[in-house]
Amino acid sequence: MDTEVCRRFGIEFPLFAFSHCRDVVAAVTNAGGFGVLGAVAYTPDRLEEELRWIDDHVGGRPYGVDVLVPGKIDESAERGGGLDDMLAAIPAEHWAFLAGLFEKYDVPPPDFEKAKRSNARGGTQVTKRGASELIDVSLAHPIGLIASALGTPPPLMVERARAAGVPVAALVGTAEHARRQVAAGADLIVAQGGEAGGHTGEISTMVLVPEIVDEVAPVPVLAAGGIATGRQMAASLALGASGVWCGSVWLTTEEAETPPPVKEKMLAATSRDTVRSRSRTGKPARQLRSAWTDEWEGPASPGALGMPLQMIVAEGAMRQINKVAESGGPGARQLANYFVGQCVGLMNTVKPARQVVYDMVQEFADAVERLNRITEG
Amino acid sequence: MDTEVCRRFGIEFPLFAFSHCRDVVAAVTNAGGFGVLGAVAYTPDRLEEELRWIDDHVGGRPYGVDVLVPGKIDESAERGGGLDDMLAAIPAEHWAFLAGLFEKYDVPPPDFEKAKRSNARGGTQVTKRGASELIDVSLAHPIGLIASALGTPPPLMVERARAAGVPVAALVGTAEHARRQVAAGADLIVAQGGEAGGHTGEISTMVLVPEIVDEVAPVPVLAAGGIATGRQMAASLALGASGVWCGSVWLTTEEAETPPPVKEKMLAATSRDTVRSRSRTGKPARQLRSAWTDEWEGPASPGALGMPLQMIVAEGAMRQINKVAESGGPGARQLANYFVGQCVGLMNTVKPARQVVYDMVQEFADAVERLNRITEG
Structure with a gap:
């Protein structure tokens, strides 16, 4: 497949895989997609270990890191007293x-x-100081993307990423946020519909993607939310997205933790x-x-x-x-539960992450072929 | 465009337009789509008038009627006492x-x-008796489809439509409902995502359409919810839908009341x-x-x-x-307000309904062309 995003990020398929599991990240990157490690659950030391492992397993192929830097958090967390301030703020x-x-x-x-x-x-880890440490650890590795999962990427993140030559992505749930993120320096926008797993707004992927594509053009937009199959990948690109960002679908792969x-x-x-x-x-x-x-x-x-x-x-x-x-x-x-999107209804078999990539790409091609038959008929 | 739905319903584009406004219904039908008049707001006499007007304005081209036959309504409405029972059930x-x-x-x-x-x-009009009258009025006209907007089409509707040779469509918000509707006799399923205007569930179009297509194949499925542009029409067909069903987009057309x-x-x-x-x-x-x-x-x-x-x-x-x-x-x-879906954000100019159809078809073709460039690249 040949898209601007493929060329820019050095990948075969414009398929970005968000996962907290290094094995998934490496498997997707090695299959021709782009793995992105969710860093929020890691201490800086542990993140360093995970990234070193990925470096050792992707042979120089591109991958990225996603940090969570929320715009607004409880003020106790930013007060400077660390753990004690936060614990004191939790009612009995x-x-x-x-x-x-x-x-x-x-x-x-x-x-x-x-x-x-x-x-x-x-x-x-979600305080500005905590996120800043994770950003520094990440940028010391040969990553091809740093993503801000929630809220505008802070100036610090954009500056350090620029200095390291690493593009910045931002996840957004409204066109207004997308505009703000681009103004703040985002190079790639992930338009995430309300059907997505994890932190999400209420506007659906079907509506949000064309809205944001029109809002931020020519900045490339990835579609996220509800995407677990090649048909949905084809739909996303039909909507004007330059690629897709999937999270949920990896949770039932063989590699997933x-x-x-x-x-x-x-x-x-x-x-x-x-x-x-x-x-x-x-x-x-x-x-x-x-x-x-x-x-x-x-x-x-x-x-x-x-x-x-x-x-x-x-x-x-x-x-x-x-x-x-x-x-x-x-x-x-x-x-027991965990973050997952509505596409959980389409996740019914355990496969290796590599196979998920190949199946999506094949189904994507079939969907485009079907559309051609309709227009040529 | 050539799809099974186009052939079966005698239309050029698999684009179904739900509207309470007869002018929109006729304009879409005359432009090569399929207009569907929402009958719920009409008395039987008024519906008769509207359908006669449409017959006079579409020159034999196909159109349909949508009635609302909810599965569960307040029991006062079915008690037989009519208006008085219902009014008595409303608290002061x-x-x-x-x-x-x-x-x-x-x-x-x-x-x-x-x-x-x-x-x-x-x-x-939403009681079984009331809906039954609207069904009878509708089937006395040369309609090409009768749709049940809420709940399983009642046996009465399916029997009378069958006798008149008119296909039955049903709007659904979950795969389970789709299965039930097909069992009850629906010939066409409208998979309506939670972003749609009017009565709707919570599952988004992006997830719901492939789920329902897989569930009811080979029964054809129209995608509904969030669809106001040709990019979204292409996305819907990429998801496996045989066409689209749009409601909101007509509300800001020149003809709309x-x-x-x-x-x-x-x-x-x-x-x-x-x-x-x-x-x-x-x-x-x-x-x-x-x-x-x-x-x-x-x-x-x-x-x-x-x-x-x-x-x-x-x-x-x-x-x-x-x-x-x-x-x-x-x-x-x-x-002031009215039923409308999230795609209201994409409805920013007043156009004739005919032009909406043509623009959607043109944008659909452009989207397919773009997908081809990606796969051939």
Whole structure:
């Protein structure tokens, strides 16, 4: 395939794969696509390790990194006191609600005091300081793209990426945000529809992509949200996108580190089984509907906190829930979930990530062939 | 263009236009598409008039009718007592809330007692008896399609359509509903994504269309929801649809009977300016966000009633609001709204309906051409 994005990023197919799993990133890059590692869950040291591993496995082929630098987070996280400030800002009733959930679903609770501190360390990665460290680690590797997953890329990110000669991508959910991101220096816009997994707005991919393509032309736009097949890739390019950005579809690949009970749920889920909920990060993020999302919406819920406080409450709990679910706890299985888009309904078999790329490219070609038959008829 | 749907329905372009306005229906049919008149707002006598007019203006070219036969409506409407049963089922607080809205927004209220009875007559059109009358009127005309807009087409509709040799279409928002509709006798499925105007589910067009195409093959599927341009038409066919079904895009055409203040709002609206709300019909329907939808979501709201009771409360009020808005009342302008999908953000100029068809077909061809350049590159 020959597109501007293919030429510019040195890839065969304009297919970008967002994953927190280095094996997926390397597999997609090696198959002719462009793997992008989601860095938010990593400490700087761990990210360094992951990127070194990728460098060793892609033979110089292009890959990128995605960091989460939200525009607005709870002010306790930026106050400078680090973990202590954040922990102090979490009301006791949230820990009590969490303890109640563990009891109700018969999940042995983690050591909350210990968990709090380790979770809070995770919370620091979305602060400006935390994200800045991840950016520095990333730019020291031969990456071909740095992406800002949420909010305008901060000047610091754009400056350092420019200095390193690395293009900057930004994920957006509205045309207005796209305009702002381009003004802030984004070289590539990812137009992400509301059907996407993770943090997302409400405008669908079908409407958002042509809107943003018209808004930011000639800046190239990748379509994201609801894309797991070659037909959807062809649809995205028909809408005017220069390529696609897929996240969910990798979660059920052989390589994915998705906890097995969650993988099973995803394979069985229909497109109706997701919900946009603030219960994992504090910002609306699409994920599997489960007892976890239901309880946080329920009458006993104290309501989700802001980001990153809700992450601190949720992530340690989900680690324990996944562990117990994996060893068969039925209550933990009810609670278990993960970020995924509506295209989870189309994810019904486990394949190697490489095969997903090849299948998408083949189905893309078939879809274009079908369109030709229609117009030539 | 040559598709199975084109051959089967005797049209040049697989573009179906849903409209309550006979001029739009005739214009699209005459331009080579397939116009479908939404019958729900009409009494049987009025529908007879509209269809006679269309017959006189399309020179034998194909068009269809869409009736709304909801699966579940408020039981008062089916009790047999007609208007009185329905009016008795509406709590006084809903009329009081409505009167309060008129006062707050400085809109002279209609004669509520008179309005109640005329609105309730509208409510009877969505009962089984009311819909049945509209079906009979429709099938006495040379229509090429009868569509069920909400819920499984009732056996009565399928039987009478079969006897008249008229194909039956059904609008659906999930793969499960599509399967049920085909089992009930639907010949054509309209897969309508959550970005659509009017009654809609939550799964986006990008995900829903391939899901339903796979579910009901070889029954043909039209894509609906978010489609207002030729790029989106090409995307829909890339997804596997056999054609598209558009509703919103006609609302800002020259022919449309959209109240002028609402048309102005639509031309100015972005894709963010819609909301799924029960405030007009009692079932979730996407429409322009306005003071009307905000107030029904607000703290003073008694909550929307079921269908058709909420229609009785809302429709008479909206008629008065539109009238006052048209003569410049600022409060009425704030309240005014109408059903429309997220693609309202792409509807920025007033064109004849014929021109919308031609532009979509031309842009469709351009999109396919662009896809070819990508694959051949």
